[in-house]
């Protein structure tokens with residue numbers, strides 16, 4: 001593999017309780033190459049979102065990342081960033097799309113303003129330049145730039161989710177962390193959005209850390225997959241190998257519990 005963009009090493013995260021601590025992530029290590037889609041799969045509560053939040057440095061107490069952990073982005077440890085570096089790092093290096101991201105748009109602000117707010121905190125940019133960038137980004141997700149003066153409620157759920165993705169891409173991040181990014185949407189819209197993300201990834205070169213409950217989408221969308229069980233990463237490999245020749249019993253059980261794939265690989 002080429003030098004990794006993201007290297008998660010010995011990541012261990014506890015939720016600190018009054019009486020006991022709960023180990024949500026237990027000594028997890030994996031790499032993501034530039035431009036690669038890496039998926040994290042596993043049952044509810046196995047620690048996937050906790051990892052996603054830690055990589056974006058969005059975790060909050062009671063989550064505590066243990067000292068032995070490292071999260072290297074291009075060799076720099078994300079866990080060592082101070083507040084100023086962190087502000088630069090978010091959006092510009094790593095952007096995050098959540099399941100409810102489409103509801104994270106501010107309902108009382110026009111789309112144009114929401115792009116401007118993100119762009120201006122990271123770049124010296126004029127209103128006119130921001131408008132050009134907004135038009136360019138909206139086009140990338142198949143939304144007419146004429147609509148940048150509209151408010152979020154004037155768009156469908158799928159369109160709002162595409163707008164959030166466009167905002168995430170506006171600062172050219174190297175990595176996008178997607179935690180159930182399309183779960184709230186119907187199946188056809190989900191596929192369309194992932195297809196679009198895939199095309200954009202090829203064009204712009206960002207990598208994706210992808211989390212979903214939908215194992216079918218996972219295999220279709222990811223280059224490599226890591227399987228988590230009770231906070232541990234029990235197996236990782238190419239999507240094809242994990243699907244066709246799983247080694248861990250838990251991975252075999254996962255596939256047994258899910259109907260065979262249809263619809264082909266998203267490429």
Ligand SMILES: Nc1ncnc2c1ncn2[C@@H]1O[C@H](COP(=O)(O)OP(=O)(O)OP(=O)(O)O)[C@@H](O)[C@H]1O
Pocket residue numbers: 015022024042043044045046047048049050051061062063
């Ligand atoms: N704020 C918190 N305080 C205490 N425990 C928490 C907290 N947030 C999560 N946990 C626990 O940490 C474990 C991992 O949760 P996490 O949300 O990372 O799992 P997940 O694999 O993303 O699950 P899901 O697929 O349901 O989103 C779970 O057992 C959860 O109950």
